[in-house]
Amino acid sequence: MTTPILTVEDLRIAFGPVTALQGLSFELEPGRALGLVGESGSGKSAAALSLLGLHRGTRAEVGGRILLRPRSAEADAIDVNAADDVTLRSIRGRELAMIFQEPLTSLDPYHRVGDQIAAVHRLHFASSHEEARKKASAALAQVGIDADAKYRAYPHEFSGGMRQRALIAMALVLEPRVLVADEPTTALDVTVQAQILKLLGRLREEIGLSLILISHDLAVVGGNVDDVLVLKNGAEVERGPVREVLAQPQHTYTKDLLAAIPRLDAELPVRPAVSSDVLLKVSDLNVVFPGRRGATETRAVDGVSLELFQGESLGVVGESGSGKSTLGRSIVRLQKPTSGRIEFAGRDLNAWRGKALREHRRDLQLIFQDPASSLNPRRGIGDSIAEPLIVHGEKDRATLRAAVDELLERVGLDRSLYHRYPHQLSGGQRQRAAIARALILRPKLVVCDEPVSALDVTTQAQVVKLLRELREEFELTLIFIAHDLAVVRQVSDRIAVMNQGRVVELLPAAQLHEAQDPYTRTLLEAVPELPVV
């Protein structure tokens, strides 16, 4: 047994009266990978930040010891929690490097990517500009970014996956011993997630990096760590070698986490009979965004045709930029198509104007990805849910209140939440409220645009189940847009796979494993799989 690099003893974190973490202990040996798993609120991110002493200067009180073994064998271990600011800064990045959940915003928007990485090198090694530049280029190359072409790019010119790679390069340039990755792939598409996880695995092999991988998703952690530690409400519920924990979970919470993972081999639920009446017919739809300053135009949706039957649920799957959201927005007439025709219940959608259009909007509703920003933060959720009814002419307060109460209950929210503001609710509760708002007008067609992507797996499973139930009860026709095939499969009768604005494959959910298109196969392979146990 080797001496651990990092020894955490009885780590406790409290934000005022709220306890985030109550006594976490673990050891990390060189080259090993530890997974910290739990839902939001389990204290896993607070724990990650404390490893680098990032709670310093905030309201958080951190107790316990975080012992880091220095590089030279003779020196004493450093307690991150007790170290002075200068020591702490010399450890940050150099010994323990961290990458974050929000790759889109974690790079400085005002500086070139390469320069940001070089600056970190200069800070720790007092290196010359030229040397730092070389190191930064090498680090970029290491994470698969063409340093010659991209060194001088700004973060906004990078995709989410590229930005996370750049952040990993920033970590690598200092040759740290431990990488703390806090939900590094949660904000990314499954395909990009697969690439980033593969990259982390490769770096562990190549440079013997120790890894602490934090996620709400056991499937993400499962294939990429040696040991796993499950957290719930700030306390450890289970730990052990990953294979043992996955094969024989002891605690019910771990079992719940495992059960919540959307799996491609899960049995499909019984579908309600689909009628043969066509509710929606899209023919040769094109949406083109004009190019700016001589740049080429973007064909977001490129000649899409499809039919949707009354009561059917169609899954639309693809990566960011595949045009799936633009398609969804065109169908509810939030986006004007460049050409093509959309027929709803036999009538041309584009022919509606003014009052007729407003009337028809009742039938078409949209649920957004991020309920935190799609609900008005300055209104109680009850009022937000009631608003569509008010817009459509309902004035009687008692009727409104009764309708909202009924729907709140139906989506699994307590009536007492009527006056709560969105920030006072959890992510899952907010999305339930958003669903209630979409359903209050009793629409015929609901377009769900990535409705569960921002949620933990456990919450995801609950919301998916709710959508399935509501679909039957309200006789809804659904369009379910997501980047994860395993998620889409749970709610769809048929699945349309989109790539670069086109539908490359359209097939029944039950026959997904028979997919022919190479792009569909890529998506299938990107779904994180638990290691075979």
Next chain:
Amino acid sequence: MTAFLLRRLLSAVAVLLIVAAVVYALFYLMPGDPASLACGKRCNAAELAQVRQTMGLDRPVYAQFWTFISSIFVGHGYDNGVGTVWCSAPCLGYSFQSDLPVTQLLTQALPVDVSLVSGAAVLWLSLGVGLGLFAALRPNGLRDKVTTFVGLTFGSIPIFILALLLLLIFCVWFQILPFPTFVPITQNAGQWFENMLLPWFAIALTFAGNYLRLTRAGVLESLGQDHIRTLRAYGYTERRVVTRHAVRGALPTLATMAALDIGGVLAGAVFTESMFGFPGLGKLMVDSASNIDLPVITGVTLLASFLIIVANTAADLLYAVLDPRVRIQ
């Protein structure tokens, strides 16, 4: 970029035309007769008609307006009663009251405001941004509270009170500075500087408070952002995080505001000029308005509008330079 500037130039011409027309229309509709004012109290009908004709007021208003516009490009001859004065292009009319072409009045007044704004802007920017950073380094601490309070205090004193206070302290009590009179920089740079000091501070102290608040708020907002957390996680000192990175988030707003404020002062600092008796555009504006000197009013208004348009364009360009995500189109 070229297309952007060209479009801006075209819209500037349109705006200036409208401004000129509005000023003309306003004074045409207003009661009061510039001719009888110019003629004086003891003026009989024949003399008045004579004055009216020399001033060109006997012609219909659109014809007067047309003369005004065309003389910008080709110049115009004015009969001032003694002989004909040729006002060469770009001619903005002739002030019969001061017996000078308007352009000459403007070119005399503008250096005053350029002098005022050049020093004042340097002062208010360094004071405002510097103190804002100072305050943001320890938010809600004593130094933050004191600097914010002082900034707010100066910002809320009307500039004519502040100017009086400065005059009282430095010229009357301690007598370390002369009573300011405007000395052109070309005449004596040292005296220019000495005389400008008080007006500079008067303007800068009133403006600095705003910049302090903007800087502080912008820095504190940036400090909560994800990319700042990344810097901290890589061992940057808090001072460097604030002064090199967090301040970047506040810069675009600061630069926009600075460009607009500089444009505003250039276009006439009425209070400062009159408190210190400086013959700038603001004073020219007030004087011409009380004398109903229509050509001067039009000229000053046009120049002020032009300066403000330039300031706005500069603000937009600066914003794009300072934020790589913004592209001019």
